[in-house]
Amino acid sequence: MICKTKHYFFDHQYKVFIENDQILIGKQKESIKYRVPFSHKMLILWMFQKGKFTGFKILLKEKWKQFDMNHEDCLKFKKSLDGRIGYSKIESLYKFLGTVGLGSYSEVLKLLKTRYFQLKVISIIQNTSPRKWESIQKMCLAQGVINNLQLFNNELKALQNLKHPHIIKLKEFYLNYADCYIITNYIEGESLAKFLRYNKKISSKEIINILKQSFEALSYIHENGFIHRDIKPENIIYDKDHKFITLIDFGFATRIGLQEYIAGTPGYTAPELFDNVVSNEKCDIFSLGCILYELIYGKKLFQGQSLFDIQFANRECQYTLNLTDHPLHDLLRRMLEIDLSNRIVAKEGLNLLLQFEQNIQI
Numbered sequence: 001m002i003c004k005t006k007h008y009f010f011d012h013q014y015k016v017f018i019e020n021d022q023i024l025i026g027k028q029k030e031s032i033k034y035r036v037p038f039s040h041k042m043l044i045l046w047m048f049q050k051g052k053f054t055g056f057k058i059l060l061k062e063k064w065k066q067f068d069m070n071h072e073d074c075l076k077f078k079k080s081l082d083g084r085i086g087y088s089k090i091e092s093l094y095k096f097l098g099t100v101g102l103g104s105y106s107e108v109l110k111l112l113k114t115r116y117f118q119l120k121v122i123s124i125i126q127n128t129s130p131r132k133w134e135s136i137q138k139m140c141l142a143q144g145v146i147n148n149l150q151l152f153n154n155e156l157k158a159l160q161n162l163k164h165p166h167i168i169k170l171k172e173f174y175l176n177y178a179d180c181y182i183i184t185n186y187i188e189g190e191s192l193a194k195f196l197r198y199n200k201k202i203s204s205k206e207i208i209n210i211l212k213q214s215f216e217a218l219s220y221i222h223e224n225g226f227i228h229r230d231i232k233p234e235n236i237i238y239d240k241d242h243k244f245i246t247l248i249d250f251g252f253a254t255r256i257g258l259q260e261y262i263a264g265t266p267g268y269t270a271p272e273l274f275d276n277v278v279s280n281e282k283c284d285i286f287s288l289g290c291i292l293y294e295l296i297y298g299k300k301l302f303q304g305q306s307l308f309d310i311q312f313a314n315r316e317c318q319y320t321l322n323l324t325d326h327p328l329h330d331l332l333r334r335m336l337e338i339d340l341s342n343r344i345v346a347k348e349g350l351n352l353l354l355q356f357e358q359n360i361q362i
Contacts, residue, residue, distance in 0.1 A: 090174040151251035158253035166217035193233035219346035222281040231287035266311035289335030
């Protein structure tokens with residue numbers, strides 16, 4: 001890929017390389033003039049003219065440095081950077097179309113790709129048509145709201161490292177003066193929470209399908225050193241055919257072994273998290289156990305008249321299980337163990353489900 005910079009008397013031509021999580025710009029690899037590390041603090045602004053890319057600007061030492069590049073090389077360059085480095089001015093590439101819902105810290109919006117998609121250059125978005133909807137999460141970084149910025153960084157770091165069929169896919173992220181945006185693939189379907197509102201009786205076959213895919217996602221997340229910390233029906237998206245689930249909203253995600261602030265949603269939070277202990281992946285298993293209880297019983301494990309009541313019940317963690325005749329009773333009990341040493345991990349849960357599928361006729 002070739003780019004040019006304008007000088008007083010003549011232009012300088014450089015080659016662009018991507019190597020070891022950084023952009024290298026220079027005459028040759030041996031003579032690099034600019035090194036740009038992949039970071040959410042480093043921004044790129046794309047330039048256009050008559051619907052085509054004409055180059056880009058990089059924020060270097062708080063000043064924009066302009067590089068001219070032809071349309072085809074820009075597309076190739078952008079494809080290699082998507083999701084790895086921040087872009088500026090989202091409105092130059094997208095049109096906002098309305099709110100889909102609210103996440104734990106963000107507003108979820110629909111938007112439409114504009115610009116180069118009208119030129120039928122669509123290969124950089126995985127096998128989609130030029131008018132394919134995408135999902136976007138927007139967070140307002142109001143002055144002094146440090147936690148929101150931290151949540152944004154949590155989600156960004158997690159999605160940059162986690163690539164799995166049952167995890168929402170990061171496409172790009174944008175940083176404007178007042179807002180931050182994480183763009184993901186759009187899933188046509190509904191949350192598990194919405195599904196449960198209209199379907200109180202779930203078959204054992206369907207429960208196992210939901211649970212199996214959830215365990216697969218959590219097993220992968222934990223094996224890669226992360227914890228989600230906000231597993232709940234609202235953060236599991238069921239596709240329109242009710243066969244495939246996707247885990248979303250990684251704003252509370254963190255690395256295993258860190259001592260963090262209390263995270264989660266009342267009614268689905270592992271009891272040990274209320275004590276601000278070092279993060280353990282088994283907190284996600286307890287949360288999934290709360291969902292399994294809801295799938296089987298048709299009601300929530302921890303209930304109350306207010307959010308405070310639910311949180312109090314969740315923290316006290318006193319419950320009774322009367323499912324001795326249900327094939328998933330033992331699994332549910334082991335997922336909801338208060339004692340961490342007795343609570344199972346995701347891989348164990350997945351193995352138990354595989355045994356159920358083999359031994360139990362549903």
